[in-house]
Amino acid sequence: MSVLNPLFVTVTWGAGGSTSAKTLDLVAMCQRELGFTTCMHLTCTNTTRATIDDALARAKAAGVRNILALRGDPPRGEELGWDNSLSDFQYAVDLVRYIKKQHGDFFCIGVAAYPEGHVEGSDSSGQSPAKDMPFLVEKIKAGADFVITQMIYDVEKFLAFEHTIRENDDIKDVIVLPGLMPINNFSVFHRASKLSHASIPTSILAQFPPEIQADDNLVKQVGVDVMCDVIQQMYTRTDKRVRGFHFYTLNLEKSLAQIVEKSPLLQRIFDTASFNETLHVDGSSDLNKLVREKRSDSGSFKNTVVFDDAPNARPGSHKPSSSYHQRVLTISSGQGTLGRDATWDDFPNGRFGDSRSPAYGEIDGYGPSLKVSVEAAVALWGRPENPKDLAKIFVDFLTNKISNLPWAASADGGLNPETALIQEHLIELNERGWFSLASQPATDCTKSQDKIFGWGPRGGYVYQKSFVELFITKAEWECTLKPKLEQDEMASYYVADNGSFFESNLPPKSVNAVTWGVFPDREIAQTTIVEEESFKAWKSEAFSLWQEWARCYLPGSRSNTLLASVLEDYYLVSIVHHDYKNETALWDLLLL
Numbered sequence: 001m002s003v004l005n006p007l008f009v010t011v012t013w014g015a016g017g018s019t020s021a022k023t024l025d026l027v028a029m030c031q032r033e034l035g036f037t038t039c040m041h042l043t044c045t046n047t048t049r050a051t052i053d054d055a056l057a058r059a060k061a062a063g064v065r066n067i068l069a070l071r072g073d074p075p076r077g078e079e080l081g082w083d084n085s086l087s088d089f090q091y092a093v094d095l096v097r098y099i100k101k102q103h104g105d106f107f108c109i110g111v112a113a114y115p116e117g118h119v120e121g122s123d124s125s126g127q128s129p130a131k132d133m134p135f136l137v138e139k140i141k142a143g144a145d146f147v148i149t150q151m152i153y154d155v156e157k158f159l160a161f162e163h164t165i166r167e168n169d170d171i172k173d174v175i176v177l178p179g180l181m182p183i184n185n186f187s188v189f190h191r192a193s194k195l196s197h198a199s200i201p202t203s204i205l206a207q208f209p210p211e212i213q214a215d216d217n218l219v220k221q222v223g224v225d226v227m228c229d230v231i232q233q234m235y236t237r238t239d240k241r242v243r244g245f246h247f248y249t250l251n252l253e254k255s256l257a258q259i260v261e262k263s264p265l266l267q268r269i270f271d272t273a274s275f276n277e278t279l280h281v282d283g284s285s286d287l288n289k290l291v292r293e294k295r296s297d298s299g300s301f302k303n304t305v306v307f308d309d310a311p312n313a314r315p316g317s318h319k320p321s322s323s324y325h326q327r328v329l330t331i332s333s334g335q336g337t338l339g340r341d342a343t344w345d346d347f348p349n350g351r352f353g354d355s356r357s358p359a360y361g362e363i364d365g366y367g368p369s370l371k372v373s374v375e376a377a378v379a380l381w382g383r384p385e386n387p388k389d390l391a392k393i394f395v396d397f398l399t400n401k402i403s404n405l406p407w408a409a410s411a412d413g414g415l416n417p418e419t420a421l422i423q424e425h426l427i428e429l430n431e432r433g434w435f436s437l438a439s440q441p442a443t444d445c446t447k448s449q450d451k452i453f454g455w456g457p458r459g460g461y462v463y464q465k466s467f468v469e470l471f472i473t474k475a476e477w478e479c480t481l482k483p484k485l486e487q488d489e490m491a492s493y494y495v496a497d498n499g500s501f502f503e504s505n506l507p508p509k510s511v512n513a514v515t516w517g518v519f520p521d522r523e524i525a526q527t528t529i530v531e532e533e534s535f536k537a538w539k540s541e542a543f544s545l546w547q548e549w550a551r552c553y554l555p556g557s558r559s560n561t562l563l564a565s566v567l568e569d570y571y572l573v574s575i576v577h578h579d580y581k582n583e584t585a586l587w588d589l590l591l592l
Contacts, residue, residue: 001253004260007244008037010068010148013055020055028062038064039110043072044089052088052095056103068110068148069095069139093139100143111136111144113176115152115161116199129161137170146175148246151196153180153204153226155233162238176241178234181248182255183223186213214449217457220255228263235265370406370548377552380404385558387433394430398423406545407437418452425587426468434481435471437542437572440514442466442580448517455527460519466577466586467514467530471542471570481590485575488589494535494574498543498567502536509533514576530576539572 001009009030013023023040030036040059044052059067071092089095092111099107113136117128136147147165152158158178166172183189186208193200204226212218234242249256260266370377380402384390396402400415419426421441429436441464446453448460455462472481477495485491485505492512496502504510515528543566550563577586 001249001256002034002036004253004257006036008039008066010039010041010246013041013043013070013072020051024055024058024062027059027064031063037066039066039068040064041068041070042095043070044092044095045072047072047089049088049098052098053102056099056107060103060106065106066108066110067099068112069099069144070112071095091135093135093142096139096142096144108146109144110146110148111139113147113149113161115149115158115178116154116197129157129164133164133168136165137168140171140174144174146177148177149179151179151181151192151198151248153193153230154199154201155230155237156201157199158234159237162241166241175244177244177246178242179246179248180227180230181250182227182252182259184220184250184252184255185216186219188250189219189223214451214454215457216455220258224255224258224262227259228265231259231263232265370545370552372404374552377406377549381406381549383553383557383559384562386562390435390562391430391433394435395427398427398430405437406549407542421452422466422587425591428591429468429470433473433476437469437471439468440464440466442577442583442585444581448519456517456525457519460517462517463515463580465512465514465580466583467575468586468590469572469574471566471572473569474571477571477573481573484589484592488577490578490585491589492576492578494530494532495571496536496539497571498539501571504532506532512576512578530574535574542572543567 011023011027011030013020027038027040031038040055042052042055056067069092089098096109096111099109114132115129117130118132140147149158149161162176165174165176181189181192190200207222207226208219212222231245234245247256372380381393382389384393393402394405397405398415398419415423418441419439422439426436426439443453443462443464445461445463448454448456448462449458450462453462453464474497482495485493492504492506492510494502494504494506506512509532511529511531513526513529516524516526518524546563546566550560553559553563575586575590577589579585
């Protein structure tokens with residue numbers, strides 16, 4: 001992504017500082033080693049003042065001068081008597097005030113906004129931007145310098161939101177960056193919009209008829225055109241007040257490069273004439289430059305924020321080189337060294353993206369959460385008091401009696417169609433108390449346009465190894481499941497607890513493709529892998545969701561005690577059977 005020379009990059013922060021060490025390490029690397037201007041997300045709910053002080057001190061030491069101040073998800077159980085007396089921060093505005101008080105103008109502070117209204121402010125009439133506006137005004141008056149919106153596709157709703165801001169004397173000069181997510185795959189696009197409670201206009205949905213929704217290539221091509229149109233409209237229809245866009249990339253660079261290369265507006269970075277009157281922001285600078293320019297101009301930009309050829313280029317060298325343009329083109333086309341590195345994102349959905357969404361990054365920056373309110377969680381899952389109750393919840397999900405589980409709590413809910421092929425096997429596993437989170441059946445040389453297994457461009461063939469990921473008691477793992485797996489040399493596994501324990505029958509750092517495709521005129525595409533590092537990262541989030549679920553019930557209650565006990569008594573196990581030609585091999589092994 002450094003080839004695209006963004007104005008800045010943002011790095012998310014896990015709920016309650018759960019990923020703070022990783023965040024701070026990545027922030028320091030981006031700022032110091034890659035030369036990026038870096039903006040660190042910082043959430044404050046259920047976070048102590050000492051944690052915030054340490055994070056800001058480390059950011060400052062790394063040369064980071066930009067903070068996106070977020071509230072974060074409220075701790076589960078707050079509505080049921082949770083004691084917040086130990087928390088120094090209730091809302092994002094408290095964090096903004098604290099940063100300004102402790103550090104003055106050293107940090108450039110951003111805050112979030114919801115052009116369609118925050119879901120927590122919903123009533124019988126739906127989400128309401130008007131209800132959110134006073135809170136945004138309060139954050140900006142407290143010292144926030146810029147605003148990044150939640151993901152939005154509806155230009156009309158964004159225009160109404162932006163117009164409301166410009167009519168308010170207290171906030172009319174604030175910088176507003178719309179949040180956009182490139183469309184790489186239809187199911188991820190549709191699901192992510194619902195998770196974010198972002199509406200998709202019918203005019204956009206109509207561009208993705210059912211006959212192309214399974215063709216990731218076509219979806220991406222249409223998605224690039226959609227994004228280019230959205231960008232152009234947001235820029236021109238706000239009288240050019242929108243001078244930057246924040247992309248939720250989900251770590252996928254190819255389609256973003258295509259948008260930069262194809263957008264008439266963003267193409268101006270290749271147009272020498274457009275560099276005559278520009279605000280140059282180089283890799284060693286910070287967003288304060290942009291903020292100062294905005295303030296000095298009494299609320300209207302005279303200049304354009306642009307990218308330059310090299311991350312550490314100095315102001316004054318405004319002419320982009322032809323090699324820079326060519327490098328962007330190689331990424332967008334998938335050619336050359338950089339382009340080949342970017343082709344891994346051609347089919348980012350894999351085969352179980354819905355149930356393993358944390359693998360693709362949290363789009364709200366708040367870390368793993370149930371994605372439903374406490375009331376909705378209790379309505380969905382009741383009040384389990386023993387392992388049999390838990391088993392019933394998992395089985396009810398597999399039989400479509402309930403729409404979601406904590407690990408698949410998407411707005412869509414429901415099962416992947418291919419799950420029906422192994423439904424009976426999964427039900428039997430869960431009835432044993434082996435709680436499955438993700439799974440897939442095996443398939444051998446199925447046409448890419450197949451309605452159940454198909455993905456990628458037409459004319460290809462896809463393959464899958466059978467796979468299952470589940471929670472199992474430590475006792476059953478040692479006595480039952482582990483001995484089964486050790487009997488079959490075609491089965492591999494990773495197993496971990498909520499702490500530091502980890503075990504595998506694979507060599508360290510092994511990587512296994514469990515889904516791949518063969519298509520005309522291209523290399524084999526491996527869309528889903530199972531490997532050690534991602535498993536370790538995911539297991540922390542998977543266990544944390546038990547804790548989030550437990551917080552839906554009063555401390556000390558049977559439900560709270562049961563769910564919390566999983567953190568101590570269970571392992572998370574990921575199992576792959578490598579005989580993809582045998583559709584029943586894994587299930588025969590597990591259910592003997």
